[in-house]
Amino acid sequence: MLEVDSLEKRYKTGDMALRGISFTVAKGQVVGLIGPSGAGKSSLIRCINRLVEPTGGAIRLNGLDLTKLSGGNLRQARRRIGMIFQEYALVERLTVMENVLSGRLGYVAFWRSFFRRFPQTDVDKAFQLLDRVGLQDHVDKRADALSGGQRQRVGIARALEQDPELLLVDEPTASLDPKTSRQIMRLICEVCRERDLPAIINIHDVVLAQMFVDRIIGLRAGAVVFDGPPTDLTDTA
Ligand code: ADP
Ligand code: ADP
Secondary structure, three states, X not given: OEEEEEEEEEOOOOOEEEEEEEEEEOOOOEEEEEOOOOOOHHHHHHHHOOOOOOOEEEEEEOOEEHHHOOHHHHHHHHOOEEEEOXXXXXXXXXXXXXXXXXXXXXXXXXXXXXXXXXXHHHHHHHHHHHHHOOOOOOOOOEHHHOOHHHHXXXXXXXXXXXXXXXXXXXXXXXXXXXXXXXXXXXXXXXXXXXXXXXXXXEOOOHHHHHHHOOEEEEEEOOEEEEEEOHHHOOOOO
């Protein structure tokens, strides 16, 4: 479970990006995060994975307060959070399989292991994930030979490879056509429910969010202005 408790972020410029935000996300629940540009969506995501330092409040992931960590402890805690990005962030020259295997290790450790060969259990697990996301016939293709939808499927498999306790997803469909966007959103939501994984998806397409997520949190000017099921969201929210 993820607990965000009175989270505050004031940048050095004085901008108050988050003005004391609180919510919890249960296991297996998929939250769509919506709001106009400048509302604080990226700041929230970045505070949770600690790419930026919160200036107040707490973020607990299964009881562990992420705001109190630094150094090695922080790096370890970050591995408990799977990330999926808008631009996929694949290593173009690596194969689909290699991209998934590199997710957990980071790039440098990946090459070290590459030359010592990966344990068969890691390869088997990666293959199972690639099968789940529908890429079983593409494992040996290089990333730069894939379509946008296939790339995002690799991104999903890579995020799951480390058995995360939370999934953070940043505009996963912004570079995809409408049909592929729906397939990718459906897949992300399905795998979260299968694995009992809580997820927050930063998504500007409200209609797409409403189709698939369990709950919507609306931000405006650093505050939560809506929190409820997609069906309760009206034009005025
Ligand atoms: P969103 O993702 O919803 O567009 P952001 O989290 O990017 O919103 O921005 C929220 C507020 O914080 C905005 O006022 C923005 O100008 C400010 N902000 C974001 N990043 C920084 C930064 N690195 N330094 C200073 N202010 C920032
Ligand atoms: P090609 O497209 O002909 O395979 P590349 O320059 O893309 O040529 O890569 C050559 C090989 O070098 C790759 O197959 C890969 O195994 C290896 N390689 C690529 N990048 C790195 C890297 N950063 N560190 C170590 N080996 C790499």
